[in-house]
Amino acid sequence: MRFNFFSRNNAQTVNHAGAEAYVLTPQLELYAAVATASLNDQYYEKADTRLLRLRELIAKNNPQFVAQLAVYAREQLHLRSVPLVLAVELARIHNGDSLVARLMGRVVQRADEITEILAYYAQANARSGRKTLGRLSKQVQRGLAEAFNRFDGYQLAKYDRDGAVRLRDALFLVHPTAKDAAQQALFDQLVRGELPTPYTWETELSAQGQVAYATPQERETAFRQKWEELIGSGKLGYMALLRNLRNILEAKVSAEAMTLVCATLASQPAVARSKQLPFRFLAAYREVKTVQSGHVAAVLTALEDAIAHSAANLRGFGADTRVVVACDVSGSMQQPISAHSKVLLYDVGLVLGMLLQSRCQQVITGMFGDRWKQVALPRGPVLRNVDEFYRREGEVGYSTNGYLVIRDLRQRREVVDKVMIFTDAQLWNSTGDGGTIAREWAEYRRTVASQARLYLFDLAGHGATPLEVRPENGVALIAGWSDKVFDVLNAVENGGSALSEIEKIEL
Structure with missing residues (x-):
């Protein structure tokens, strides 16, 4: 089993709520921060603070791992902004080989991501606007030049938008060599602002809106x-x-x-x-x-x-595997995932929890806040079940007494195989009785189910966990908002980890 990348001497700390917590290794912390990054202000952490922490973590990690994580975030988790941030930050501290150029070529999948990278490059290097961007590093320039060559006229026209850096500006900065005469003609049209307006639903509706009725x-x-x-x-x-x-x-x-x-x-x-x-x-x-x-x-x-x-390829568990799915509905989980979204972290946890519930034969589902409450729901209708949970979330209050999930199992001496907790990992005890999920889990494994495993699905990536993430504790960390978290779950079940999935990425 490949668990050699977990720290054997995790330092104890406190989380944002002041409760005892455990430090993650730099690799695990960077993975969790990236997989959950919206790059918007969160309940416990401002966007600028998250960016600073990402920068510090990138410097602590091996450049190859950072590049693999960026590609994993873009291609597997389908995130857009944070892989671009990783690429630019890596370019600031790493040189001497083609790693950055290859990374740029992988994370740029839309034409506007070229301009987004350059806009962040300016911000990260304390510059502003195209004229003050100055010369790009050779590897950044090479990677973006290769990206330019992949886009046709439709893609260039569709994503030629106003902003601090336009595609025309990027063309002058990057100096891509056209692969043929047809592409050179496109580049010339881009420079002159003469690319044909693309047929998109936005342009069609915009044109319709200009008509006088x-x-x-x-x-x-x-x-x-x-x-x-x-x-x-x-x-x-x-x-x-x-x-x-x-x-x-x-x-x-x-x-x-x-x-x-x-x-x-x-x-x-x-x-x-x-x-x-x-x-x-x-x-x-x-x-x-x-x-x-x-x-x-x-x-x-x-x-x-x-x-x-x-979730068709989501691997659940068979009829003999006893599973608990517990969703955190505390106050900090009522935070929108971005400034422009109505979706809350709480919603993400419920969706992932209900997807898993739909694939399990023998499952207990519930939610915790001040209290832990089991909620019996039919298998199948994922979205309807999420809304049913959402309707009832006030029934358990808004604290984060996650330890009650395990205490309930221990006191009833109910043997289960897997406990899945969907949370922002900022658990604390509002009752004052001294209970923690770490102590309850250790006692449950000692007295009731020695082979049970706990999967902490971290939806916020704040950098510390309420239990030590170690195989001998039966605890694994999985982070993110995508159904790909269940691929990691399957990897852990087969002796791997989140990190081993990332390390499979070839550059």
Whole structure:
């Protein structure tokens, strides 16, 4: 078993709530911080503080591991901003080989990510604007030049947006060599601002909005027809479809168009290609529920099918494996994952918890705050179960007495194999009785179930855990908001770890 990367002498510390906690190794702390990074202010940590901590952790880790983690975050966890941050920060401290250039080529998957990297490069190096960016490091320049060569005219036009750095600015900074005459012509058009306007749902609706209409009814008809045209064209991407379900329903498109919408949402190949994070389906589900339309029931069913497809390869546990799924509903979990999102950390935990519950044969589900409460729910309807949990979260209060989950098992002497806790890992005891999850877990393993394992699903990445993450303690750490956390779970079950999954990445 490959557990040699866990520290054998974890220093005890305190968490943000002042409760006892344990320090992670630099590798584990960086992994948890990256997998949960929204780069927005959080309940316990400001965005600037998280960036500073990321910078310090990058310096403490092996450059190869940092690069592998950046690619893992981009390609497996489907995160966009934090892999770019890792690439730029690594470029600031590492040179002498082609690692940074290769990394840039892997994490840049959209044309606008070139400009995002350059904007962050300016910020990280205390510069502002294209003219003050100065010369790029050779490896950054080489990696971004190779990225430029991958994009066609449609992609360049689609992502040529206003900002501190434009694609035209990036072209002058990076100096990519066109791979052929056709691409050189595209570069020349980009410089002159003459790239053709791409056909996207945004440009189509924007153009529709510029038309003068004689009556509101005429405008309503025009937009309904435009949505029907976009839906029928097949050029409305999956994410755009998810985000516009309310608009589509409120436009009162035809039954034929709605049938196509539902078929697309519920298509397993379309779901797989879309690479949506599971909580995106929850956000769409909640938006649709508020709309008054005869098509709402069909759309909700399609969204249930979609999230089921998104976890089609999720390996649960068989009939003989006894599992506990415990979701933290404390006050700090009521934090939006970003400034522009209605989705809370609490929601992410519930979605992941219900996905796991849907794949287990013998499972206890529940939530904890001031108290621990088991909640029996049917297997299958993931999004409906999440909303049922959400409706009942006030029943247990808003503290973080996670130790009660284990105490309940110990006092009832109930033998289970796996305990899954979805939390921000800032557990503390509001009762004053001295109980901690670390002590309860040790006693439970000693007196009730010596082979039980606890999986701490860290949804915030604050850098410390309420238990020591060590195999002899039966404790493993898994971080992130993606269904890919269950790939890590499977790896741990087979003798690996989160870090071993990252170290498989080839650069």
